[in-house]
Every structure is written in C-alpha cells, then in structure tokens.
Amino acid sequence: MSAQPVHSGPADGPRVPRTIGGISSALRGSRRAQFFAELLEAQQGPELDGVLNAWWGRTMLDTDPDRDRIRAAAEAGTLPTTTMDEVLRRRQEHGVQ
Incomplete structure (x- = not known):
C-alpha cells in the first residue's frame, strides 16, 4: 500500500495552468464570459497581467477540491x-x- 497526497503540490504543477487557455477552460458560463470581457479590454502589460493574475486566483479557489x-x-x-x-x-x- 502506498500513500498518495490529497492535493497535488508545486512539483505536479497547479490545478489550473496560469495561461489564458488554462483559465478559460476551468471557468464556466457567465464567469468565462466575464473573464474574456475583462481580458479583451485590458491593455498589454501590467493591466493584462493584473486581469490574468486575478482570474487565475479566482479559478484556483473555484477548483479547490476542499x-x-x-x-x-x-x-x-x-x-x-x-x-x-x-x-x-x-x-x-x-x-x-
């Protein structure tokens, strides 16, 4: 018998890839639409990075098994x-x- 971790750790990578595709794949319905609306309005650079960071965090919380x-x-x-x-x-x- 072997023990398996409940959550995958950093060595396994995050549950949601920190990419536009990874984030959008994890979102459903109106949340995905809201993500794309904010993404399309953001300027390249810090503003776009901020949108991606905020939505990645939300998505990680939404997909937490606990x-x-x-x-x-x-x-x-x-x-x-x-x-x-x-x-x-x-x-x-x-x-x-």
Missing part, C-alpha cells in the same frame, strides 16, 4: 482560525521573515 468543505465550516463557524501573531511566530520558527 472548497465546499471549507465554505461549510466557515458558514458554521467551525473553520479553524489563527491570529497574525501566531502566523508571525510560526514564520520565525521556520526561519521565514
């Missing part, structure tokens, strides 16, 4: 939380500034 469980826990008030002080403490423990 999305429904996390949302239900958040709505039920049972989602584990932490303080910023705790986050900073953990970062320092791991040598991250």
